Amino acid sequence: MNKRVIIRSRMMCWTLLRAACLMLFAFHFSSLPAVAQSSREFDQFFLEAMIQRQKGNNAAAFDLLRHCQELNPEAPEVYYFLAQYYSALKNTEKSVDCFKKAAALQPDNVTYMETLAQIYIRQQDFAQAIPVVEKIYERDKERLDLLEILFQLYQQVGRNDKAVEVLNRIEAIDGKSERISMAKSEIFTRQGNKKGAIAEIKALAQKYPNDLNYMALYAETMMMNGQVKKALKVYDQILQQEPDNNRVLMSLRTYHQALGHQTVADSLTERVLLNGNATSEERVHLLRQEIAACEQEGGDSTRVLQLFRKMLARPQSDEDMALLCASYMNAKQMPKDSISRVLEQALAIAPDNSMARLQLVGYAWEKEDMDRVVSLCQDARQYNPDEMAFYYYQGIAFYKQEKLDEALSAFKNGIGVIKDDSNPEIVSDFYAVMGDILHQQGQAEEAFAAYDSCLVWKEDNIGCLNNYAYYLSERGERLSKAEEMSYKTIKAEPKNSTYLDTYAWILYMEKRYAEAKIYIEQAVQNLDEKQDNSVILEHADKIKLKIKEE
Template sequence: MKIDLRNMGVWVTVVLIGAIALPSLARKKKMQPVGQQQQTVRVDSLSPNNRKRYDYFLTEAARQHAAGNYSAAFDLYEHARNIDPNSATANYYLSLYLTEMKQDSLGLLRLQKAIEQEPENLIFAERLAQYYISKGKYEDAINAYEAVYAKNHSNTDVLRVLAQLYQQQKNFKMMLNTVSRLETEEGESEQFTLTKMRIHEMMDDKKAAYNELKSLVEQHPLDMQYKTMLGNWLMQHDRQKEAFKYFTDVLKEEPDNSYAQMSLYDYYNATRQADLANGMLDKILMSQKTDTQTKIMMFRSFIQNNETEDGDSTKVIALFDKVLNVPQPSSEIAEVRAAYMSLKKMPTDSVISAFKKVLDIAPDNANARIQTIQLLWNQKKYHEVIEQAKAAHEYNPEEMIFYYFGGMAYYQNKDEDAALNEFRLGVAQVNKLSANDLVSDLYAVMGDILHQKNQKDAAFAAYDSCLQWKADNVMALNNYAYYLSEEGKDLHKAEAMSYKTIKLEPNNGTYLDTYAWILFMEERYVDAKTYIDAALKNRDSTENNSTVLEHAGDIYAMNGMVNEAVGYWKQALDDDHQTEILKWKIENKQYISEEEFQRKKNPAAAELKKSKVAGKSAGKKNKKGKKK
């Protein structure tokens, strides 16, 4: 029997349902491992021999489980249970396995049997509660957890789960009771008070919620956070005048308290005091004592209000410029400004300038540089892309994306040597954490460039590296396969790669043409016709299809359909595609290979080439003979 229980190192995951996070203090729950808790003493019903057998199977089961041999462990636990059907330990562990095997009913029976034998074992009892949660039986889970807590009050983790279960059941009264029990066990805390306040809110008991929060303020008169929090609560419940007093009291004590300043800003907006709101906004944003994240929050709030009112983006940009027009401006705020301009679809040059502003402040900001490069790329400003990539190599040398963009920009500028060098610098940064897609694409383009430079072996090696990183890189698969077919070698490998591309993109005319041509090179002319017809049907009308049309003519000719073949050859003959061999095929109404055509065109040169090849072959044979 095979059981896939690789994740059974952690027996169960407790589903936590509630939205309120209860505080976890220093006290830890006191639990003992299975088998070490106080157990009910009972008479051993086994004979000495069976007791030895039982102990052996139980010990060996635990050893097999620890070694990860879960099927063997399961069988051994079952052997132990057959010897002693009342074994709490064997039944307990079998219940875990059975639950993992989706045999929930049988697993529950085994667990209940274990609890029946050792009712005081809290691990068994808690496991039962967890089982009920996993099945969505929350009432049963509550009863089970309450039973666990009744036997061990120090296990406050159980109370936290109970509080969330009661919340899920919308039993807020018992939720409140549970938090109170937590306070009894762990002592009062600010977080417990806030939790009770939120529970009262859920119960729509505003007076009780207010009293909880007010008691927190009274207990901590020097903590301005709680006063501000109470002010915000009052604001939410339309008690603005009382809220205003708390905010101003806090700011008298701590004039630079950004939390109170933000709350007062919200108050001015809520009471439609625009001038005072703007004044407070300026104070928050222009203060060097206000942290950056608070400023960003204020910008987002201002933008949201602006969108609600008139959506005048010039007001937002003016505010950004004002805040950034200081010594040592924040790069984070500059980045928010650039993102806002991009979101509002402002002129591309303006957005580029905004991201360049970010880079002026923080030249190592990789995200801002990527955004800049992508915008420049869309404008086909390849020289500027190259400059940005060079700068990135200085500040972010490990980021391969910049080598990719830099190399592609060189390639677009027809500087193949520089592009190749850039890609080589990029792959030199490859490590185990590198993105597979990006590394694969780098090698793929290297392969294309190397093949254009007639460095075919190096090109094929680059394609092999590309496919190691991403086996389904369709463009690389197609180009590699086609270039192999042009060489007339490794045709089976080429066919397998090309077949992958048409499986991945069955309506891609280019990939269908490549596959048809490889079949043609393998002399499978009937099959080749099927796929070249599909390629013709799916060809892109915006591209030059001369090669596809010439291939169609060649394939039709070898299928004996000469008139159709000539028709395709004539369609292939255009201003950019007027080769001598194509003209010969049209004139002679027959297919001829490149090699045969060159032999007909220049018999002497072909014969000389043939003799040289034969000479090399003979030389190799002689050398082998000498070695022998």
């Protein structure tokens, strides 16, 4: 072959080879930047989505996240946040799908998995929630809270065998406890496995042989599962060691009640109520049961009152028993003097009990024993300084006794405890009576300021409107305001002679004598013979005289 041809052929081969290599390298190096660029673009858009989310621009964040999904369909974080937006948009199906996708793409992410489990539980899809929670627990076996959740979930789907397995897992970590043993025993009972139910509690009692409560629980479990004789034997053993064991006494009481052995049951009731081991809460609960039983049998209160008397004759740790007794006596409409004695006992134990004190104030008020009202309210200053009602009742009591300075002092002290959420009726009356007192003391401007405060709290306080209007008319001041206020009173009570007289007198002061005559005649027609009507009659004479002069 021609040497020049061979050389040219070799050169062509090298040229083609070099071109191929260049194309290969060009392809390789051009594809890497494209991937990197796509990743950078995703990162930029995702970061911007989070920024917009942080700013509260949820629509923009949502759109950016959907673009991120297009850029990288395998990014779990995108699905996690999209799921939240779909949830907000009430698109539950899409939201759940996104949460599933996030958890599937990154099953090691506890947040994703826990969120998915919560969603299943919220939807009551307990069967789906179980494997998710199990996976989370497999990664962190120190989390007892997950086992507690699994226990509940297995019960929800009727897998009691698996629920017991979970309890065994908890027990292996935490040790045997009453709560776990009781839970297992209850499951066995539901399954009809009486032996298993009893054995579980027996094991607990044997593990803690010095704890009589577990022995009592063992006996209760036997009683529930039909082994009555064995249960009674265990109860006897406990009472030999601790004769006043309330748990056993209450169980025996229930047992004898069920058999109709009422005398024995009543004896056990008194034994529980009067022994030193019972807490106040237990005694109150037991007495409530006795009251309910008594009402079912016809409502004879004799036995209940006997129990109360025996109880209250003993030292009390708190006022609960006395208050329950007073409440019962009140329901039975017993004499208020008798109820008062019990309430006094409650106050002696707990002088800061405002409910008992207010009830005593009410009884004293009904008897018009103002000295007693004043005394009770004065003591309340020490124990219930922020209770506005006591200042009010004390002020009114002093006012009824015509002790104006003391009454005014009580009301002024009460103003200091008025709050925005105070009872408007009481606050309004506070200021109304203050206004009356101040006016009687010749402090007209201060009285009018008090009336203004009264009407701020209750604009339709009729008594205040009448007095305010009348006192203004007496001074010949702001008569149009006085007329407006007085008119409200006769609209509210059109046959009230006092209010009609006030309105007539304001019209008289405004020199509207013909109108005044109409209303004063109505006032005279509606006179209350039990009241002093001299002022009304005097006004009537003056108005008639003025009409004649006209």
